[in-house]
Amino acid sequence: MDHWNLASQLGEIKAQQLYRTRQVLASPQGTNVVIDGEMFNNFSSNDYLGLANHADVVRAFQKAANEYGVGSGSAHLICGHTKEHHALEEELADFTGRQRALVFSTGYMANMGVISALLKKGDVVFQDKLNHASLIDGGKLSGAQLRRYSHGDLQRLQQSLEKTDLNRKLIVSDGVFSMDGDEAQLTRLVSIAEQSTAVLMIDDAHGIGVLGNSGGGVLEKRGLNQQQVPILMATLGKGLGTAGAFVAGSEELIETLIQQARTYIFTTAMPAAIMAATRVSLKLCQQESWRRKKLASLVSQFRQGAAQLGLNLMPSETPIQPIVLGSNQAVVSAHAHLKSKGFLVGAIRHPAVAKGSERLRITLSANHTKSQIDGLLMALEEAVC
Numbered sequence: 001m002d003h004w005n006l007a008s009q010l011g012e013i014k015a016q017q018l019y020r021t022r023q024v025l026a027s028p029q030g031t032n033v034v035i036d037g038e039m040f041n042n043f044s045s046n047d048y049l050g051l052a053n054h055a056d057v058v059r060a061f062q063k064a065a066n067e068y069g070v071g072s073g074s075a076h077l078i079c080g081h082t083k084e085h086h087a088l089e090e091e092l093a094d095f096t097g098r099q100r101a102l103v104f105s106t107g108y109m110a111n112m113g114v115i116s117a118l119l120k121k122g123d124v125v126f127q128d129k130l131n132h133a134s135l136i137d138g139g140k141l142s143g144a145q146l147r148r149y150s151h152g153d154l155q156r157l158q159q160s161l162e163k164t165d166l167n168r169k170l171i172v173s174d175g176v177f178s179m180d181g182d183e184a185q186l187t188r189l190v191s192i193a194e195q196s197t198a199v200l201m202i203d204d205a206h207g208i209g210v211l212g213n214s215g216g217g218v219l220e221k222r223g224l225n226q227q228q229v230p231i232l233m234a235t236l237g238k239g240l241g242t243a244g245a246f247v248a249g250s251e252e253l254i255e256t257l258i259q260q261a262r263t264y265i266f267t268t269a270m271p272a273a274i275m276a277a278t279r280v281s282l283k284l285c286q287q288e289s290w291r292r293k294k295l296a297s298l299v300s301q302f303r304q305g306a307a308q309l310g311l312n313l314m315p316s317e318t319p320i321q322p323i324v325l326g327s328n329q330a331v332v333s334a335h336a337h338l339k340s341k342g343f344l345v346g347a348i349r350h351p352a353v354a355k356g357s358e359r360l361r362i363t364l365s366a367n368h369t370k371s372q373i374d375g376l377l378m379a380l381e382e383a384v385c
C-alpha cells in the first residue's frame with residue numbers, strides 16, 4: 001500500500017505536534033503508575049473513585065472467572081447473556097431510578113447503537129458542539145439531520161428547534177463535558193425538550209459515581225426522573241472502575257434497543273466476570289460516599305492552589321480540571337516537563353478540543369492524597385507559570 005502515502009501523512013502529523021504515542025504501563029491503574037520502570041503520580045485517569053484496582057472488585061472478578069470462565073462465547077441474543085449480566089442490569093435500573101437498563105460492551109458502542117436504533121433519515125438530532133465523538137458519530141450513522149449548537153448555547157438550540165418540523169427530534173448532551181468538566185444546564189434542557197416535544201438523551205460518562213448523593217450522577221444531583229430525561233447513558237469504565245456501559249430508561253426503550261441497536265446485537269457480550277466486578281464496584285460506589293466527599297475536597301484544594309498560581313482554570317466543579325494553554329507546543333512542553341517531575345497529566349490537542357484551546361487535562365481521584373495535589377501544584381508552577 002505504499003502508494004497511499006501513509007508515511008508522509010504521519011510525517012505531517014508529527015510536524016504539527018499532533019503525533020500520539022502510547023505509554024506502556026507495568027502496574028495496575030491507580031494514583032501511582034509505573035512506566036519504563038519509573039513511578040509516576042497519575043493525574044490523567046478517569047478512575048475517579050479509585051475502584052479500578054479495589055481489592056473487593058478484583059476478588060469478585062476472580063470468583064466469577066472461576067465460575068464462568070473468561071469468554072462469554074457469543075452475543076447477548078444468542079447464548080452470551082449470563083445471570084451476572086442480568087443482575088447488573090437490574091441493579092443499574094434500581095440505581096438510576098429507571099424501569100430498565102441494558103449493558104453495552106463500550107460507551108462508544110452504546111451511543112452509536114442508541115441513536116442509530118431510534119432515528120433515521122427524516123429525523124433530527126441536536127447536539128452540543130462539545131459532545132463526545134461517539135455521540136456525533138452515532139448521529140451520523142443514524143442518517144438523521146445533525147444540528148450542532150455552540151457549547152451551552154441553549155437559546156440557539158431553542159431557535160433551531162422552533163424551525164424544525166421533522167419527525168423525531170432528539171436532543172443529546174454530555175451530562176459532564178469530558179474535556180471541560182462543566183455540567184450541562186439540565187433543568188433548561190429538560191424544559192426546552194418538553195416545550196418542543198423533543199426527547200432528551202444524556203451521556204453521563206463523567207458524572208456517574210461522582211455526582212449525586214449516592215453517585216447516581218448529574219440526574220440524581222438535579223433530581224430528574226425518567227420522564228424528564230427518557231434516555232440515560234453512562235459508562236462503567238470511568239467512575240465505576242471496570243469496563244463497558246449501559247443505557248437506562250423505559251421498558252419500551254430498552255426492548256427497542258434489544259431489537260434494533262446493531263452495536264448491541266452484533267457483538268460478543270462482555271465477560272461475566274466484568275459484570276460481577278461491576279456489581280461490587282456499584283455497591284462500593286453507593287455505600288462509600290466518603291469517596292465523593294474526599295474527591296470534592298481535593299478538587300477545591302486543587303482549584304484554590306491553582307488560582308493562587310494564576311493558572312487559567314475553567315468553571316468546573318468536577319474532578320476534570322483542565323488548564324488551557326492554547327497551543328500544541330505549549331501543551332507538549334508542559335506535559336513533558338511535568339512528566340520529568342514525576343506527574344502524568346493529559347495533553348489534549350485538536351481534534352479532541354478546538355484549535356486554540358489545547359490544554360492539560362488534569363483529573364483527580366478519591367485515592368489521591370493532599371500532598372500529591374501539593375506536589376502537582378508545585379510542578380505546574382514550574383511547567384506553565
Ligand SMILES: *Cc1c(COP(=O)(O)O)cnc(C)c1O
Nearest residue numbers: 106107108132178203205235244
Ligand atoms: C469515555 C466516553 C464515552 C465512551 O465510553 P467507552 O466505554 O470508553 O467507550 C462516551 N461518552 C463520553 C462522554 C465519554 O467520556
